[in-house]
Amino acid sequence: MSMSKYRLALFGGVPLVRVHARLRIPWPIVTRQDRNAVMRAFDVQDFSGRGSSEVYGLEAEMASSFEMPHGTALNSGTAALHVALASLGIGQGDEVIVPNLTFIATAMAVVHNGSIPVFADIDPITYNITADSIRKKVSKKTKAVIVVHMHGFPADIHPIQELCRERNLMLIEDVAQSPGARFNGKPLGSFGDASAFSLMSQKNLATCGECGILLNKTLAAKNRAEMVRIYGEILRANTPRKYNSYTLGWNYTLNPIQAAMARTQLRRLPQLTRRIRQASLRMNCELQSFKWIRPPNDIPGGEGVFHFYRIGLDPTSFDFSHPGKFRKAIQDALNAEGLNVRHYQNTPLSGQPVFQTEIYNDFKKQFDIQRYPNTLRVIRSTLVLGAVSSWPGYVLCPGTIEAYVKGFEKLERNMPQILEYAAKIKYTEPWEDIAKTSDSFKAKYSFWKK
Numbered sequence: 001m002s003m004s005k006y007r008l009a010l011f012g013g014v015p016l017v018r019v020h021a022r023l024r025i026p027w028p029i030v031t032r033q034d035r036n037a038v039m040r041a042f043d044v045q046d047f048s049g050r051g052s053s054e055v056y057g058l059e060a061e062m063a064s065s066f067e068m069p070h071g072t073a074l075n076s077g078t079a080a081l082h083v084a085l086a087s088l089g090i091g092q093g094d095e096v097i098v099p100n101l102t103f104i105a106t107a108m109a110v111v112h113n114g115s116i117p118v119f120a121d122i123d124p125i126t127y128n129i130t131a132d133s134i135r136k137k138v139s140k141k142t143k144a145v146i147v148v149h150m151h152g153f154p155a156d157i158h159p160i161q162e163l164c165r166e167r168n169l170m171l172i173e174d175v176a177q178s179p180g181a182r183f184n185g186k187p188l189g190s191f192g193d194a195s196a197f198s199l200m201s202q203k204n205l206a207t208c209g210e211c212g213i214l215l216n217k218t219l220a221a222k223n224r225a226e227m228v229r230i231y232g233e234i235l236r237a238n239t240p241r242k243y244n245s246y247t248l249g250w251n252y253t254l255n256p257i258q259a260a261m262a263r264t265q266l267r268r269l270p271q272l273t274r275r276i277r278q279a280s281l282r283m284n285c286e287l288q289s290f291k292w293i294r295p296p297n298d299i300p301g302g303e304g305v306f307h308f309y310r311i312g313l314d315p316t317s318f319d320f321s322h323p324g325k326f327r328k329a330i331q332d333a334l335n336a337e338g339l340n341v342r343h344y345q346n347t348p349l350s351g352q353p354v355f356q357t358e359i360y361n362d363f364k365k366q367f368d369i370q371r372y373p374n375t376l377r378v379i380r381s382t383l384v385l386g387a388v389s390s391w392p393g394y395v396l397c398p399g400t401i402e403a404y405v406k407g408f409e410k411l412e413r414n415m416p417q418i419l420e421y422a423a424k425i426k427y428t429e430p431w432e433d434i435a436k437t438s439d440s441f442k443a444k445y446s447f448w449k450k
């Protein structure tokens with residue numbers, strides 16, 4: 001074996017993975033069952049979704065699979081979060097606690113509902129909010145908590161449930177990244193007063209496009225959800241529409257074609273979850289020998305579904321003291337080898353320009369990203385593996401695990417060179433770009449006024 005085989009691609013060596021053969025699989029995995037279901041829905045020629053048996057079927061099957069009494073189908077996960085809040089009577093000016101590391105929809109849905117997102121810091125190892133971080137943010141105006149089971153891994157839900165009971169807060173689970181995951185044997189999505197799922201095409205449970213499901217514990221909330229879904233009207237099966245609006249609502253109706261494919265994917269979810277977990281746990285085992293890598297892991301009682309495979313990087317065993325430069329050097333070196341690694345969220349949500357506007361002046365201190373040291377630490381020192389187009393199934397692509405392990409071995413073998421490269425990096429924190437541009441962008445793009 002020639003030594004040039006070990007030269008890093010970042011410094012002119014041969015990449016481990018050729019650009020044209022990057023490790024990707026199309027997602028979601030589509031079978032004949034899905035195609036037949038979609039064609040069946042198409043041939044019925046009921047495209048509106050109101051009163052569709054595919055939509056009713058999906059609602060019932062989701063509720064039963066995730067052990068909640070009532071399901072309402074919507075046209076996105078964001079809509080499901082929005083309607084979750086409305087269905088529980090959360091309204092104008094109410095504060096809702098959300099994680100500062102999640103997808104923007106979790107906080108934006110709160111704003112769409114006229115409520116105020118209040119951010120809680122995450123745990124730096126699990127990436128989830130905790131009862132302790134939530135408790136620090138509870139005020140007299142707090143009405144609800146949205147707990148996100150990040151990247152498919154259960155949050156420590158029992159103390160959060162207890163806190164919500166104690167302080168009379170509604171608990172909403174954001175299960176967008178975690179359908180199929182369990183805690184103490186019970187499915188995520190069954191622990192709150194409501195739970196919101198996204199079935200858009202990059203999720204573990206995915207359809208051909210956009211789709212959301214809301215699960216509710218009470219019939220009253222389910223009835224409200226149905227009204228909010230369609231302009232505040234009351235629609236009854238086999239009864240002509242009356243066009244009377246009793247409350248504020250939107251048009252969040254799901255298309256039957258997307259419902260049909262969601263149903264066949266739901267049937268295969270347990271089997272697919274087993275495959276993703278098995279492969280991801282094998283990756284975890286392989287990474288054990290790299291002291292500088294921390295693979296994702298469950299809390300005791302958790303059975304996560306590895307929606308994203310986020311690794312923590314720690315340079316202390318090499319006596320290197322700058323985690324951000326180290327992460328950036330590893331990112332550059334792996335990408336040069338043809339191995340996809342990237343950031344998922346490069347700022348705490350409270351630092352997003354949309355929240356750094358004058359409408360939130362009363363929350364200026366709260367939204368200061370420096371108040372969220374764990375979120376900053378995670379963004380600075382972690383990376384997500386896999387090509388975006390293959391999430392979350394990247395780990396199922398043949399040869400993927402071996403390729404990443406070889407990549408990490410190659411980097412470890414060249415660590416002195418990587419550290420030298422890291423030391424010279426002109427480093428800016430991932431969130432600094434957005435913070436720098438936000439002022440000028442605000443003036444140009446923010447059309448909200450207080």
Ligand SMILES: Cc1ncc(COP(=O)(O)O)c(C=O)c1O
Binds near residue numbers: 076077105106177
């Ligand atoms: C945690 C989380 N919440 C909510 C959403 C929103 O779902 P959708 O894209 O279906 O609106 C997503 C999707 O990316 C998500 O990851």
